Amino acid sequence: MAIDLRQVMAAFLTASMFVMLGNMIKKDHIDPFFESVESWPNDQYNVMKIARLKHVEVLANYANLWEQIPPPKLCWKKPSPKLExxxxxxxxxxxxNVPEYHASQVSNAIHVARHLxxxxxLPDIRGNKVGEKRNFAEVYDVNxxxxxxxxxxxxxxxxxxxxYSTKITTIRVPGRVSELFILTKIGPLFKTRRSLRLVTQVPSSKMVKKIKKWNTAPHECMAMFQALDLRPELKQLASSMVQTLRSLSQKTSGQFIAIDLRKDMMDKIRYQKNTSSExxxxxxxxxxxxxxxxxxxHNDTTIYITQSRWNDNLNALREIFPYTFTKDAIxxxxxxxxxxxxxxxxxxxxxxxxxxxESDIFVPAHxxxxxxxVVGKKIASGNSKVLVPxxxxxxSVGDYISPFITKKSHQAYSCLC
Incomplete structure (x- = not known):
C-alpha cells in the first residue's frame, strides 16, 4: 500500500497541536500551582508532596455515626412587610473586628430599626487598630x-x-435585645434624637458554653443564614482553599478535619499552666x-488549623498527624x-x-x-459532624459529639424544618 505523504504530514501536525495544547494547559494551570508551592514553608511543602503518594480510607470508621439525611430547609416565617x-x-x-459576632449585631440592629x-x-466594619474602619462591601455582598x-x-x-454632620448618640444594648428594652430604654431616646448608633454587648464564653433551648425570631434567622454572605471574590478564594484541602486528602477520599486552634487561643493557654485540665x-x-x-x-488524616502560619506550638500535633496545614500553605x-x-x-x-x-469534621479547641x-452553619448544611474534645x-466517637447537636439546643434548629 502506498503511503500518502500528505496524510502523514497531517497526522504529524495534529499530534503536534495536541502536544502544544497540553503544554499550554500545563503552563497556565498546573505549573503556577507548583511554583506557588515552592514558596511554602519547607516542612509544609514536603508534607504536601508525600500526601499525594497513596490512597487509603481513614475516616470510614465514622460513616455510621451521623445519618445520611438531606440538608434541612430554612423555614422560618418572614416578618410581614412594614407599611411604606x-x-x-x-x-x-x-x-x-471579630466576625463571629456580626450575625448577632445585624440581628439586633434589624430588630431595633423595625420596631422603631x-x-x-449599612454598617462599616472596625479594623484591628483604633479608628481603623473597613467598608462593608470589602467583605460582604451588599446586594x-x-x-x-x-x-x-x-x-x-x-x-x-x-x-451625617450632626452628633449621633450611642446606646449600648444587650445581645438578643428584647422589645421591652426597646420600648423603655431605646424608644424615648430615639424620639428626641431621631438617629442612634447601637453597640451590641457580646456574649461571654460561659454563655456560649451553656446549652439551652432557643426561641429564635425570624430576624435572627435572616442574620444567621441570609443577610451576611461573603462578597463573590472572597467566597471564591475560600472555596478554592477547601478544594485544595480535598485534593490533598486523597488518603481520606477527599475528607479533612478542621480544628479551630488560633494563635490568640494558644496565647491564653500559656496562662493556664496552673489550672487543672478539667x-x-x-x-x-x-x-x-x-x-x-x-x-x-488515622495518622494519615489531613487536618486544617485555623492559624495564619505555622509555629512551634503546633509541632505536637504534626508529630502524630504529619498532614497538618495552616492557611499559609493552602x-x-x-x-x-x-x-x-x-x-x-x-x-x-x-x-x-x-x-x-465545609470541613467533614470540625473540632473546636475553645x-x-x-x-x-460553625455549628449553626453545619447544622443547616446537613453536615453536623462536630466533635468536642x-x-x-x-x-467512642459518639461520646464527643457537640451537645449543640445531641441535645438539639442550637438556635439554628429553630430556623429549620
Missing part, C-alpha cells in the same frame, strides 16, 4: 444583604449628608492530638498578598469560618462564638 412611609429616623452600627420604624444604615432584608426593614447605603476552657495542640488519637483518627499567592497581613485580619477569620463549615457559628476516658 416616612422614616422615623436612622439606626447606625459598626460591626466588630427607622431606616437601617445580597439589602435584598434579603427587602420588606423587613428599609436599608440605605449611606447616611444623608445633613444628618477546668480549662481551651485545649492546646498536644491535647487535641491526644484526643484525635484516642478516638481512632492559600494562593495572590490571596496571601491581599488578605494575609502581619497581624491576623478579620478576612482570615471569615475564610476560616467558611473552611470549618467554647466561643466562632464554635457556635472533652476530658473523658471514653474512646
Amino acid at each position: 412611609g416616612h422614616s422615623m429616623g436612622f439606626i447606625l452600627f459598626s460591626l466588630k 420604624g427607622a431606616t437601617l444604615v 445580597k444583604f439589602m435584598s434579603s432584608l427587602d420588606g423587613v426593614v428599609h436599608v440605605v447605603k449611606k447616611l444623608p449628608t445633613e444628618i 477546668s480549662k476552657r481551651c485545649r492546646n495542640a498536644e491535647e487535641i492530638s491526644q484526643f484525635l488519637r484516642k478516638i481512632g483518627v 492559600m494562593p499567592m495572590d490571596g496571601k498578598a491581599r488578605f494575609m497581613d502581619a497581624e491576623r485580619s478579620q478576612v482570615e477569620d471569615l475564610i476560616d469560618l467558611h473552611i470549618c463549615t 467554647f466561643n462564638q466562632f464554635y457556635a457559628n 472533652l476530658k473523658k476516658a471514653s474512646t
Whole structure:
C-alpha cells in the first residue's frame, strides 16, 4: 500500500497541536500551582508532596455515626412587610473586628430599626487598630444583604449628608435585645434624637458554653443564614482553599478535619499552666492530638488549623498527624498578598469560618462564638459532624459529639424544618 505523504504530514501536525495544547494547559494551570508551592514553608511543602503518594480510607470508621439525611430547609416565617412611609429616623452600627459576632449585631440592629420604624444604615466594619474602619462591601455582598432584608426593614447605603454632620448618640444594648428594652430604654431616646448608633454587648464564653433551648425570631434567622454572605471574590478564594484541602486528602477520599486552634487561643493557654485540665476552657495542640488519637483518627488524616502560619506550638500535633496545614500553605499567592497581613485580619477569620463549615469534621479547641457559628452553619448544611474534645476516658466517637447537636439546643434548629 502506498503511503500518502500528505496524510502523514497531517497526522504529524495534529499530534503536534495536541502536544502544544497540553503544554499550554500545563503552563497556565498546573505549573503556577507548583511554583506557588515552592514558596511554602519547607516542612509544609514536603508534607504536601508525600500526601499525594497513596490512597487509603481513614475516616470510614465514622460513616455510621451521623445519618445520611438531606440538608434541612430554612423555614422560618418572614416578618410581614412594614407599611411604606416616612422614616422615623436612622439606626447606625459598626460591626466588630471579630466576625463571629456580626450575625448577632445585624440581628439586633434589624430588630431595633423595625420596631422603631427607622431606616437601617449599612454598617462599616472596625479594623484591628483604633479608628481603623473597613467598608462593608470589602467583605460582604451588599446586594445580597439589602435584598434579603427587602420588606423587613428599609436599608440605605449611606447616611444623608445633613444628618451625617450632626452628633449621633450611642446606646449600648444587650445581645438578643428584647422589645421591652426597646420600648423603655431605646424608644424615648430615639424620639428626641431621631438617629442612634447601637453597640451590641457580646456574649461571654460561659454563655456560649451553656446549652439551652432557643426561641429564635425570624430576624435572627435572616442574620444567621441570609443577610451576611461573603462578597463573590472572597467566597471564591475560600472555596478554592477547601478544594485544595480535598485534593490533598486523597488518603481520606477527599475528607479533612478542621480544628479551630488560633494563635490568640494558644496565647491564653500559656496562662493556664496552673489550672487543672478539667477546668480549662481551651485545649492546646498536644491535647487535641491526644484526643484525635484516642478516638481512632488515622495518622494519615489531613487536618486544617485555623492559624495564619505555622509555629512551634503546633509541632505536637504534626508529630502524630504529619498532614497538618495552616492557611499559609493552602492559600494562593495572590490571596496571601491581599488578605494575609502581619497581624491576623478579620478576612482570615471569615475564610476560616467558611473552611470549618465545609470541613467533614470540625473540632473546636475553645467554647466561643466562632464554635457556635460553625455549628449553626453545619447544622443547616446537613453536615453536623462536630466533635468536642472533652476530658473523658471514653474512646467512642459518639461520646464527643457537640451537645449543640445531641441535645438539639442550637438556635439554628429553630430556623429549620
